[in-house]
Amino acid sequence: MSRFDATENRINLTHQRFPGYPREPAMLVRLVKAISQHVHDTANLVLRQYGLNHTDYNVLMMLYGCQQEGMTVTQLRDAAAEKSANVTRVCNILYDRGWMARFADPQDRRRVLVSLTPEGEALVEQFLPSMSSLLNQYGAAFDARETAQLENLLKRLLGVAEQIEREL
Amino acid sequence: MSRFDATENRINLTHQRFPGYPREPAMLVRLVKAISQHVHDTANLVLRQYGLNHTDYNVLMMLYGCQQEGMTVTQLRDAAAEKSANVTRVCNILYDRGWMARFADPQDRRRVLVSLTPEGEALVEQFLPSMSSLLNQYGAAFDARETAQLENLLKRLLGVAEQIEREL
DNA sequence: ACCGAATAGTTCATTTATGTACTATTCGGT
């Protein structure tokens, strides 16, 4: 009995009251939000011992995954699915704590290149084991075929979500 | 070329640098976050004209989907995937604007029953057409079989996410 | 070469969200 059953019931009833309200997409969107929220909360709990939260983690991981060359703030914004103002805020924190380096892109002086310092890399490698085992617990829900299926379906959903937002 | 490609590349590289970091669950979790974020932003944009945001909407819809009987704040918290403190905050707003009724549950006086006022129902019915058509755009990405598949996989993912959080 | 439009990023005020502590009530074992 998941807590989501309540949501499902409400959606079904709304669809009855107002037939134009589409049951299936409403379910999908609510499921995504609920999962996202649980992942967020759980990550916050685990990361707390490192003085980090889930957003900090997302940003740090994207930087860890680009080696020494660094990336721009806009790339970081897209990769971490955050607003640029929020990326700036998080980067200020990471920079102040000595985990991030920042320098102007010589190619385009509007751009700011960000990357991890050695201290930042060490920090990431410190929490990576616990975060990896957490991620593995999510992965354990599916076999390889299902995982591939889910990834494919989510990519398509993300595609339309991006498009809808763009066209609005 | 989705903006998610950047994320995918970072994850692959991280997996190379630190093989214990599991690529697939990391992808799933990031996809969910990205979708959630886009849905949130788009809904905020659409709902703005009604003086509402996505969270207000989620709460209002759950209340609309339970007819006159109302629901408790805890049920609302679960159904809307929010923290109780946030539900209180949103309810204060909705109450102040005259869209929500609140009264103590006679069965258990710790509980507060919330429901929509007639004005609240009218408001919901006012934005439901635009929100329904927005939802339909998401649904258009899949045929019936795929939708069912995705719903099933997401429910399972939510199940483990809930369990992981519970056990932490 | 020039200039208006577009892009990258930050700042700032405000809104939204969270953790924690607290009150009131109910539950459950004795």
Place this chain on the structure above:
DNA sequence: ACCGAATAGTACATAAATGAACTATTCGGT
């Protein structure tokens, strides 16, 4: 019946996130 533990909800201080305005730089058409 009593009392310590558990539950429901709110209050409050703080943190996280956002929109919009702004600066600096680059782009693109003439």
